[in-house]
């Protein structure tokens with residue numbers, strides 16, 4: 001299972017969480033990665049943790065003030081990027097352009113979407129993976145894998161119908177190893193989570209709990 005920890009803009013110490021991600025990754029068969037804010041990518045990558053960006057824009061080098069250039073994100077040490085997170089929604093053409101920009105910079109891609117229908121559309125754009133996240137469950141601590149298992153199973157089916165090579169993650173409310181196991185049982189190849197680790201008093205313990213049953 002792939003466990004991708006999005007730090008959003010939570011007031012955690014990104015290096016402390018990254019060091020925990022690195023150490024827990026080294027002690028488990030699961031794959032762990034962390035997605036800090038853009039300004040923290042370089043410091044986080046220096047820990048040796050697998051580092052992802054939270055967003056890149058559909059742009060190239062040039063006059064694009066305030067944008068996130070995929071090549072710069074990769075130069076800072078990211079190896080992948082989220083695209084179209086629920087808190088950073090893009091127009092369809094910009095999702096497509098961001099996937100192409102990430103490919104150009106050799107970044108792995110996870111395109112997020114709200115529901116199975118959007119997952120099918122996202123899979124058609126050719127990312128490495130898609131992540132289904134019902135917005136109403138994000139940050140609630142109520143796991144999508146238990147509260148809305150159909151959305152996960154239907155997302156897996158929707159992606160497979162479009163492109164079986166596209167992996168499916170699920171996210172929203174995931175915070176325990178049981179939640180991760182339930183996600184896997186529904187067909188997801190990974191989980192995207194945030195508050196369960198970024199807001200934990202002890203991020204390392206939270207990560208250990210997440211991978212313990214794997």
Ligand SMILES: O=C[C@H](O)COP(=O)(O)O
Pocket residue numbers: 006085086133137138139140141171172173174192193194195196
């Ligand atoms: O990127 C992560 C998702 O939005 C899930 O957030 P959450 O784990 O706090 O529910």
